[in-house]
Structure formats: structure tokens, C-alpha cells
Amino acid sequence: MKQEQGYKKFGMVIDLDKCTGCGACMVACMAENNVPFKQDETDKRLSITWMRVYKLTNGKPYPDTDICYLPRPCQHCEGHDGHSPCVSVCPATATDYDMATGIVSQIYTRCFGCRYCMAACPYHARYFNWWDPVWPDGMEKSLNPNVSVRTRGVVEKCSFCYHRYQLAREKAFVEERRDIEEGEYQTACTQACPSAAITFGDLNDPSHAVYELKKNPNAFRLLERLGTNTKIYYVSSREWVRRSGDNYLKHEPTGKVH
Amino acid sequence: MSTKSLDSALIPEGADRCPLWQFLLAIAVVGAVLLWGVYAMFLCWFKGLNQTNMNDYYGFALWIWADLAIIALGGGAFFSGFLKYLVGKDELKNLINYAVLIGFICYSSALLILAIDIGQPLRGWFIFWHANVHSMLTEVAFCLSCYFAVLTIEYIPLILENRQLNRVAFFHHLAHNMHGIMAIFAATGAFLSFFHQGSLGGVAGVLFGRPFGFREGVLIWPWTFFLFTWSAAACGPCFTILVTKLTEKITRKKLVPDKTIWLLAKISGWMIGTYIVAKIIDTWYWATVTVPAKGQTISQFYSDNPLYGMWILILEVVICGVVPAVILISKKGRESNGGLWTAVILACIGVSLNRWVMVLQVLAVPVLPFDSWAMYIPSWQEVATTLLPVCYGIILIMISYRYLPIFPKERELNAAPAPAPVTDAQPEPANA
Secondary structure, X not given: OOOOXXXXXXXXXXXOOOOOOOOHHHHHHHHHOOOOOOOOOOOOOOOOOOOEEEEEEOOOOOOOOOXXXXXXXXXXXXXXXXXXXXXXXXXXXXEEEOOOOOOXXXXXXXXXXXXXXXXXXXXXXXXXXXXXXXXXXXXXXXXXXXXXXXXXXXXXXXXXXXXXXXXXXXXXXXXXXXXXXXXXXXXXXXXXXXXXXXEXXXXXXXXXHHHHHOOOXXXXXXXXXXXXXXXXXXXOOOHHHHHOOXXXXXXXXXXXXX | OOOOOOOOOOOOOOOOOOOHHHHHHHHHHHHXXXXXXXXHHHHHHHHOHHHOOOOOOOOOOHHHHHHHHHHHHOHHHHHHXXXXXXXXXXXXXXXXXXXXXXXXXXXXXXHHHXXXXXXXXHHOOHHHHOOOOOOHHHHHHHHHHHHHHHHHHHHHHHHHOOOOHHHOHHHHHHHHHHHHOHHHHHHHHHHHHHHHHHXXXXXXXXXXXXXXXXXXXXXXXXXXXXXXXXXXXXXXXXXHHHXXXXXXXXXXXXXXXXXXXXXXXXHHHHHHHHHHHHHHHHHHHHHHHHHHHOOOOXXXXXXXXXXXXXXHHHHHHHHHHHXXXXXXXXXXXXXXXXXXXXXXXXXXXXXXXXXHHHHHHHHHOOOOOOOOOXXXXXXXXXXXXXXXXXXXXXXXXXXXXXXXXXXXXHHHHOOOOOOOOOOOOOOOOOOO
């Protein structure tokens, strides 16, 4: 199945030199997507964070110490012709690669919680609902009505705020436009980032900012060598940060080796 | 030992069984552990998988390992059936019933564990309804269910041969006729087993995002597909032998002729031997070609963590692979009591360890360069629900052994020796 010409390929370019690690993207994502939380979130392997910010260090002692914050949403892997790691393994077709948008979807009502997709994802971008969501009193009134809440026992993950895309398309349809503008569909994390480190758009559309940004010589993607073919590009002027994005043998230079 | 129990009319004719109270007491002891497992199972169903120690790094854990391990160990059923009905090793008729029973227990247990393991058990049927043909798990689900049906069909005539049931003419003829066409089911079972054992190998083998588990292969099948089928056919019979020997120890009876055991042990030895050669080649290629192509080295998979070291690879391949193969291939080795016990135990540990590595170590190894190893200790609920099928298996074996003619040679092998003929002749005096 080849991605047809004219189809969109939504993705992000995240400038790691701009990211301050403030976590606004994580908060915005949780609020926008009704991501459940618990009273005790100390065990991060049980926390649901569609957008997670990692703290990277260069491992050097002072004064050469350097750190970098790396926001990690679902990478919306295309893999080889849409066979992303998680989509191809789901036994119940509860996750799908949309050739029209390049977005990997998750169908909560079809997922029966086998968690094979989580085992397949090297980015740990998929989360299981170990508990039923419990909202503090009154908070259920502030939930986003455009995003369904999930039940216990199913997997969930970043959807690139797909509901926003649907709303933008509906608006364009009502206004008798064939397509949406770049600014009409932006993810919550992109809009919340105070340092504008995240840029979102159609990677195939030359009029979108991401189209040029991804061509930056300092741009890289996470674990490119695995063939996951992701849609999240990272940019950093620091070589050690770029090298942290993939596994390299000692003698191999940073960058594309295949 | 006494045969005059309340249930003596149900016990196979001529078979000697322990008193009923002893039997019921043993059932009660094992049943207590089983009930503990049932309690844990209901906790998982009603409260959810938060009862486990799994997490978002360890989405697969003890249960999936148990599933893969018992399916591999239950491989003795399909392979023995294949050897008896398709290859024509008629000697195995003395063991085939027990192999079927062990297989039935293993596969029903696997299905039960899967039913506990999924987050939404009531949606379990989605795997058939919304089947994704690209997923190895879909293939597993279909072939596993079908093969379980085959094993049930193979087990039914054994039940119908119960002394009382067999008096009913219809059941008698049904059992007889089912035995007559068993070759068809054996062939179907072998075909289905090839695919689901293989698909279980493919579960980790297709994970191209996880270099530790990923394997190249042929067409859509990674090499692990074939290695899993091969190892199940090789080590499954060892489990059948092991359980048979254990049953003989517990019942203090000879149940299967040595000749039958030795034949199966010999075939198993050659299967393990050839499997382990293939496994070594696979490991070598993976370590020198596949892994470096992903920017990693094999040493990274066996260091910087508290559990997984090179020892696990040596234990699996050499101690639990090469050693049992050598013992079982050698006539002296397999025909010595100690050698046979050692070999079958090592082979069972080896294949179980292989499944552990291909499930849990795959998830433990960090893939992102800035990530770290993930360790896991199962919760008591996971342990209890894993012991549940073990107890169920023991109980089913106890009931089947007591009431069904599982071992066709039992009477012959345990017949009291004929008294020596009484003669008037005096023995010749020894030379003074």
C-alpha cells in the first residue's frame, strides 16, 4: 500500500535547543485528551503520559555537563508502506495507519488489551489503562467533550489531537473549502509550548513550516536504523544530542549510517 | 493398596488404585492451591490487571511466558501423534494417550491464562471477529483454538473408555470409531501445531522495533517461527517422558515399557541436537549481522543489569541444549535411569528458558539509548494464577489415571509374577 500523492503526512519538528523542559506540552496534552491520572503518580511506568519529556545528559562532569529535554509523543511510525511496528501486530485491528493523514489511530472500543502493540513500540509511547479513570469531584465537567474517555483494560496513545483535525475539516466543509489551513489544525502540545520548540504540520506540503524545517542538516529522528520511519523530527545543534537519538557502534559517525 | 473402594466400579478392570480417601485427600490438597489461584483469577477479572506487577514497560510478563512455555511443553502431543499415526512408530501407542492428556491440559491452560491476561476479557472474541491477518497473535489464536478442539476430540474416546461409560453400546462404538479415524486428527493437529508453535515464535521475531527479539527470515516468517516449532517438537516429548516418569514414581508402578520411552527419547535427542545446531547458527547470525546493523552489540543485551548476563545464553544453549541432546542421542545415556531423568529435566528447563528470554528479556532490554533496563517481579496474584493451571493439570491427571485406561500396558507391566512351579526334584548340591 503506497501513500498516494496529494495525501497528507502530518508530523512534527521539535527544536531541542529551544525546549526548556517546562512540561507545558505534557499538561496541555493531558487536559486536551482527557488523559486519566492517579493520586500517586510516582511510578512513571504506570503513569499515562501521551507526551513525555525525557531529560538527557551528556554524562560529563562539571563544567562540561550539558542537558537536553526531549519531548516524546507517539512517533506515528510509517514503517515500510504503513506497516508501523504496532499496527502490524495488533490482532484485532484496533490500531491503524491512516494513509490519508499518516496518523496512527487507536480504536479504544475495539482494543481488548492484549498489549502486543506496547511490546512492539520501542519508544514506549503506548500506555495501558491499568485502572479505570477516576476524576476528582467536579472535574468530569471540564473534560473535553470531543475526546472519548477510555476504560480500564485498553491501550491508548497520542493521536496528534485527531479530533482537532476532524473539527477543522468540518469547519472547512461548512465554509465550502476543499482543504484546511496550516493554522487550523495544530496539536495542543504545539500551541502550549512557550518557547515554540514544537512545529506541527503536513510534512508533504511545501507551504507548511515543517516541510523546510525537517530538511535542517541537524535534524534527526529517533531510532531511524530500526526502520520505523517516524514523523517526529528533532533538531539540535549539539552532536551528543543527535547521537542520543539512535544506537551507534563505537566507530560509527553520528547521522545516517545505512 | 486396595481396589475395594466406593468408586471401584469406575476404576479400569484389573487396575490397582489407592483407597478413595487417599485420592480425595490428595485432590483436596492440590485443590486448595487451585482455589487460591481461582481467587486471584477473579481478582484480576473484577479489579483489573492493576492486580499484577506488569507496567507499561512490561506489557507481557509471567503469564505470557507461562503460556509459551506450556504450549512448547505440550508439543509432545502433536509430535507423538505425528510419529505414531503419520510416521508409523507404532511402539508409541503405549504412550500416546498420556501425551494427548498432557497436551490437552497444556492447551486448555494456555487458553485460560490468555483469558486472564487480556485487559478486556469480554472482548476476547474480537481477535476472531476483527482479525488482523498480519498479526502473529491472530494466527496463534486461530490455530490454538482449533488445535485445542482437536485435542478435545482426541481426549473424548479416552473418557468414553471408562469402565462404566464403555458399557453403553453407543459410547463403546463411538470411542472405537473415533480411534479408527484418529490419524486424520493427528495429521490436522500436526498441521495446526506447526503454525501456532511457529506463530508464537513469530510474536517476538517480527518486532523490528526490538532488536533483541527481531529476526530476519523467509517471506513473512522470521527464523524464530521455525525454531519455536522445532524446539516444541524436540522438547515437548521430553516433558511427556518427564511427566510419565513422575507418574510412575508417585504411583510406584511401571506404566509404560522402557522400549517406548527409549524410542521417544532417542527421537527427541536427535530433534534437540538438530534444533540446537540451528539455534547456534541463528544466534551467531543475529549477533554478528542483525544486531550490529541496528547499531548495537550483543554484549549490550547481557550487561548493565542485575539479572540478564551471558550465563542465561550458556545455560539455555549449552547446558539445557547440547547436554540433553548428547545424553539422549547416546544409547547408554538414554537407557540409564539417571541420564534419562537429567536429560528430560534439562530439556524442559531449556525450552522454558528460551520462552522466558523471548518474552521477558525482549522487554527488559532498553532500545532508546537514553533509556534503562526494566526489571520485574510478579505479584502474588500472577504467581497464584500461574499455579492454577498446574494444579488443574495435576487434578485432571489424577482423575484420568484413576478412572480411565490411559496406559494400555499397565496391567501387563504390573502383573504379579507367576509362582514358581513346585517339583519334587531336589536341587543339585554345589560342588564341595
